[in-house]
Amino acid sequence: MSALGHYLEEEGIATVAISLIRPQTENTKPPRALWVPFELGRPFGPPNDPAFQKRVILTALRLLERDSGPVIIEDFPDDDPRAQPDPAWHPPFVPAAAADSSAETLAAQLEREIPLLLGAHDRWLARHGRTTIGLSGLSMADYGRYVADWVREKAPPSPRDGFSAPLMLRFSVDDLKAYYLEAGAAGTGKPSSLQLGDWFWNETAAGAAIYALRKTCLASQDERLKLIAGNFMVPAARVRGTV
Amino acid sequence: MTRLTSLPPAQAQRLAALECPNFETTPWVTGPALSRRRVAIVSSAGLVVRGENPFRGRDPDYRAIPVDTKPEELLVSHISINFDRTGFQEDCNVVFPLDRLNELGADGVIGSVAQTHYSFMGATDPVQMEPHARELAGRLKHDQVDAVILSPV
Numbered sequence: 001m002s003a004l005g006h007y008l009e010e011e012g013i014a015t016v017a018i019s020l021i022r023p024q025t026e027n028t029k030p031p032r033a034l035w036v037p038f039e040l041g042r043p044f045g046p047p048n049d050p051a052f053q054k055r056v057i058l059t060a061l062r063l064l065e066r067d068s069g070p071v072i073i074e075d076f077p078d079d080d081p082r083a084q085p086d087p088a089w090h091p092p093f094v095p096a097a098a099a100d101s102s103a104e105t106l107a108a109q110l111e112r113e114i115p116l117l118l119g120a121h122d123r124w125l126a127r128h129g130r131t132t133i134g135l136s137g138l139s140m141a142d143y144g145r146y147v148a149d150w151v152r153e154k155a156p157p158s159p160r161d162g163f164s165a166p167l168m169l170r171f172s173v174d175d176l177k178a179y180y181l182e183a184g185a186a187g188t189g190k191p192s193s194l195q196l197g198d199w200f201w202n203e204t205a206a207g208a209a210i211y212a213l214r215k216t217c218l219a220s221q222d223e224r225l226k227l228i229a230g231n232f233m234v235p236a237a238r239v240r241g242t243v
Numbered sequence: 244m245t246r247l248t249s250l251p252p253a254q255a256q257r258l259a260a261l262e263c264p265n266f267e268t269t270p271w272v273t274g275p276a277l278s279r280r281r282v283a284i285v286s287s288a289g290l291v292v293r294g295e296n297p298f299r300g301r302d303p304d305y306r307a308i309p310v311d312t313k314p315e316e317l318l319v320s321h322i323s324i325n326f327d328r329t330g331f332q333e334d335c336n337v338v339f340p341l342d343r344l345n346e347l348g349a350d351g352v353i354g355s356v357a358q359t360h361y362s363f364m365g366a367t368d369p370v371q372m373e374p375h376a377r378e379l380a381g382r383l384k385h386d387q388v389d390a391v392i393l394s395p396v
Binding site: 020064 | 271277287318330340344352363377384
């Protein structure tokens with residue numbers, strides 16, 4: 001991000017960067033940056049808190065009026081209030097995982113679980129009027145089935161012209177996670193990302209299926225599939241053995 | 244929060260040690276007061292407007308996001324899964340604060356809001372992005388933009 005600022009500024013356009021990783025910004029030395037103490041993925045802080053977000057963006061933009069640079073790196077003083085867990089939040093019901101963790105069982109559990117969350121996801125849509133599902137370009141039934149077929153080790157062909165099977169697997173897993181995390185946040189309360197992640201990865205059949213899928217794909221001879229499975233399915237902080 | 248101490252040690256070490264370009268100079272462009280600036284957002288979240296091709300791998304180019312893009316049309320296609328998506332799911336302003344920028348424009352705090360905003364995919368090598376960034380500068384100037392807020396994820 002700071003590098004983009006460097007190039008744009010060299011071309012004559014003033015820039016100010018939001019910084020999430022302060023050591024990276026210190027190394028790149030952009031003309032102006034505002035470091036914010038928020039989690040990765042939330043450069044402007046809490047969702048649905050316009051006043052807080054406006055303070056962040058305005059603090060950053062005001063750096064454009066300073067004449068003391070380059071380099072300006074300022075720190076935003078306040079933490080994201082939504083980073084704290086909300087004890088009032090409860091995830092939607094999903095059945096307990098079966099003791100049998102064979103590929104067929106995991107895939108079948110996933111396919112049974114997906115429609116159970118439809119009601120919760122409808123509530124999400126009613127409240128927010130939007131969804132972030134869509135990278136695969138498939139319907140919910142189709143991306144769910146596509147992931148389940150991969151869990152069953154069928155190595156299904158790509159259902160979309162111009163997109164390789166491993167890429168479609170990545171986008172389908174992204175869509176599946178978006179569906180669950182939106183459904184998970186549909187109830188009362190304002191869950192933190194950690195609460196939602198704990199629920200998805202530890203309690204749902206989808207989380208269990210993606211863990212299993214990662215393991216089987218890592219044993220594949222297909223280097224592209226191994227790359228996607230190793231890096232783009234389970235977040236580094238959730239790979240078992242690191243938490 | 245993204246204090247490195249709050250991340251798993253391996254991830255924190257990787258992020259802190261990530262190779263960054265070592266520029267010999269630091270350019271510095273001044274301009275008028277904020278109330279006279281035309282502002283654009285440039286994100287590195289791999290944002291695409293629904294229906295466009297998502298970023299694949301480490302594509303070095305960028306996507307245009309017109310100012311009238313609706314929140315339901317925005318998708319994150321960043322290759323990394325090591326950042327939170329749930330904030331963006333609830334409110335796209337967490338990543339792409341177009342509503343806030345429009346409010347600042349309506350209030351006269353900034354001069355105006357650019358007609359088009361942009362997104363790269365931030366895990367790409369900055370050296371590969373450079374020609375695209377320089378080409379983007381021409382587009383921004385054509386839109387009279389004289390201030391850019393850079394938004395990472």
